[in-house]
Amino acid sequence: MYKQGQYRIVSKKNLAKGIFDVEISCPHVARLAGPGQFAQVAAEGYFLRRPISICDIDKDKGTIRLVFEVRGKGTEQLSRLNEGELMDIMAPLGNGFKVVEGVKAVCVGGGIGVPPMVGIARQYGENCTAISGFRNMAAVILQEDFRAAGVKTVLCTDDGSAGRKGFVTEALEELVSQDKPDIIYACVPMVMLKKVAAVAEKNGIECQVSLEERMACGVGACLGCACKVKGENGEAVHKHVCKNGPVFDSKEVVFP
Template identity: 50%
Template structure:
């Protein structure tokens, strides 16, 4: 059951010129409600902004005296610009936990595939599975790369891809995913988060090699609790589901990609 509360900012760190790492004290939400990476919190961004901003949880820590959650967001408009101006000690109004995270199992091996601001929600899984995780991280260019060192600290291998070839492999992540699955197919699942075209390509490759694939969908959200139709997406069986309530993580086979 999501709760609304005011959370204190305990860390505010720029990762590049437009992306911020913000750590919040979230009360007992981690211990009592199971907040985890891949879920999201709906954050009020200033008195004048009616709609909250959904921000994915990168990692959590059940700690005393307060549980903490790290949120990583990119400044894209007035609301996130306001949020980027907050300081340590400030409080923000937060609704959560919302949505679901990836479905994982103890002892599993996971191929983590992230694109751009879709990379942060995978961090908690990299830190949980360490050498049982391989990461493929895609960005537009070298100056947009974030969290690469954090992933390298725990994953067995980390592959970087950039659209312009300025760092790592030149091109999109699906080509790297194909190369990896060509050599080893014994991953428990592919966990992917990023823009829809990337997810569609990764899901197709995973299906070709018979590896289960879970995708975290990105859609504009208004209410965050399934009451409006702002984030509805079509499923392969013809039904509609809400990214905020039923997702954001879905089995890739459930999604209708050709709409």
């Protein structure tokens, strides 16, 4: 179940260079939405909608937050929309993260993979640690949002200019060895996702990963956003990021 319409932007912030945070008033969408789902956003002058993960949902206020990076001309166009203007979205789309009651979680996000971790981390509050990775200090976003939700944070940067120097996978391995979580949620580039999945498997931890792929319809009709997963007989089959995902159990995914 999803909606499509023009919804008002109630706040807009520039979180870091090229990273924008918009809060949209869309009570019907907010009511339906869960962490890990996404929105297909129309950019004026560009044909295809842009898939953007839902960062956070406020069901009481009837708003969702989309945090996106300007990657090309379409997202640049979206970044020009201001508070009070309308955004054309289809949402919520896809299967999001599954929440397990009463367990300890770790959320692993890298760069623009950090935003979808805010909504899921909030579900766990102090039973969650958010490991976030960025290129450098200037690119760091959303750490205060995690802390405000009671979530413990571990910050990593590639150059060590903020938090610890190194990759999120190293921080994850360390955390797992000290205080093993029951579940891992991850949205990081494919090469690192493979490592996160391996850490989870080695330690027998459930792991849900969010994938991305070039997309057209966003709802499972066009079959554009194919990803390889294990079929019933263990062979690789094509499923679709927009409808079957974007969140998959890491054991299902056939990593390249």
